[in-house]
Amino acid sequence: MHVHLQASRLTIRRFTAEDEDNLVSLNSDPEVMRYLTGGVPEPGRDQIRDEIIPFHLAFYEAHPGFGTWAADDIGTGSFLGWFHLRPRRSDGLPDLGYRLRRSAWGNGYATEGSRALIDKGFADHDIDRVVAETMTVNLASRRVMEKCGLRYVRTYFEDEQYAIEGAEQGHVEYQLTRADWEAAQQLTALA
Secondary structure: OOEEEEOOOEEEEEOOHHHHHHHHHHHOOOOOOHHHHOOOOOOOHHHHHHHHHHHHHHHHHHOOOOEEEEEEEOOOOOEEEEEEEEEOOOOOOEEEEEEEOHHHOOOOHHHHHHHHHHHHHHHHOOOOEEEEEEEOOOHHHHHHHHHOOOEEEEEEOOOOOOOOOOHHHOEEEEEEEHHHHHHHHHHHHHO
């Protein structure tokens, strides 16, 4: 197992072909997919096997230190979901993202994994900021971003999207700058 990093309760590792069932299960939960596809299971098994996993594996090589990683519970070894820190398509800024099984919700895993990736991103790479986006109505995801030190930047609207309840309120973007991250690291060290 190629471990990318370890947090207190999570192992964040590279995806492998053996993660096909994990991803199918995660993407098949309508509640997990609620703010992404309106609850529609997507992508399907064939696309996960033939496109998604190979994309992640190639990304590790093309962009060392960035990508999408599987997250496992350290105690049980069970798959909890995934985290990503990778260049955003629109402008290349490092984009934070996560998708967790419903059974992992409300336990602080999203915040723990996100903080670990943010810390590693700033510590290991010459990046100026980390950004994250979600639907305006996805309050749980917005709380995770805020707990990780990201601050609201803007609300925006997409031309094409799934018919999702709350879509008319648009999406929000958050960011954490290197200066703010460094200031928080100094405060933590003093505490």
